Amino acid sequence: MSSITIPAIVPAAGKSRRMGRPKPLLPFDGQPLIGRVVTALRLGGASPVLVVTPPAQAAEGPPIAEAARQAGAAVITPAHWPAEMRESAEIAIEQLGRDGPPSGFILAPGDIPGITPEIVRWLLERSAKAPGSIVIPRAAGRRTHPIVLPWDLARQIPTLPRHQGINALMTAHPERVIEIEVAHPELADELNTPEDLERWRRRLRSVLTIRLFAVARERAGRAEIEINLPLPTTVAELRLVLALQHPELAALAPSVSIAVDSEYATDATLILPGAQVALIPPVSGG
């Protein structure tokens, strides 16, 4: 485990115009997207996680703040809508400076569903080995988020010309940029439109069909059930999700034999997309 800890700044005050509803509140895997991002940052080693929300008078302001807090973030609610992501970042940087300047921070927009604790940890570890560098992940052939910024460069953000974004720092200091290749192309897949959302939903919530026999079929009242869960997964994980999504099978779920591709599986057996899965209650042929 890594003990590298730096703060995270999560601008979550975008207007979500193309999506038509606030992106940070879109449900992903049963939690609002902002919660998913905050959780990934915290599990990856970022602390504290500062979320900049829309102002309190905006309809989505309070629910975004609440979702962020529930996931363990500290919330900054500005008095006015920040004009750009850059302005949200500046507000949080100012607060970090007041609390005692860190060596740097990780900047993660609140609308990147592809962020995972592992990716965060890689970035923080790389950054710790190269203090003062800008660490940028590269996925699907291009630079993406989240990035690690050293504090001396972060302090320059408010002095950038008004029309420039944070990217201007990378352009101005190419010698300080370190790219790390991540084998997660979806990290670069943006979430802007309802079509993007649909694609993300399909990616995250695979549907697994499970065949049922004998008492399991009788309890469910049908020969097949569907379970929503991200794949690949393990049989152990499937047991938990099965009990939650199909309470009528909850009594069987912990101990019933499970077949994956016509083989008796162990709890560690991996379930890949397209696998044939069946519940096998104690057999009584002959």
Add this chain to the structure above:
Amino acid sequence: MIEITEAPIDHAALTERVRSNRAGAICTFLGTVRELTGDRQTLALDYEAYPEMALKKLAELEQEARKRWPIIEAAIVHRVGHLDLGEISVVVAVSCPHRNEAFEACRWLIDTLKQVAPIWKRETWADGSHEWVHPGLRGP
């Protein structure tokens, strides 16, 4: 030869099928629907299988048995669906050069089939109630 079938099983044809001039012994086991279990009376049994997996498991059993005994021919056929009293639910027929091997292989095949094949039976008791037979499964 492996089969899961809804049709009545012709055990004589299966015994005939495994006969061979190289065999000195044929053992054929029939499982049949029994009326009394202790003092409870059965009216009928309904069998259900997970067909793809059951065929795979039965084929694996035959392969394993062929490693252990000098089997010349083997036939394993299980019936599914509704069976009345006295009907045949399963047949295991094995031919070997000598009787000890034939007895052992046949017994191992039916014993192991009952442990691993994904096949289930449901009792219809004399009072009309139904009950899936799941050895070791605790109540809901």
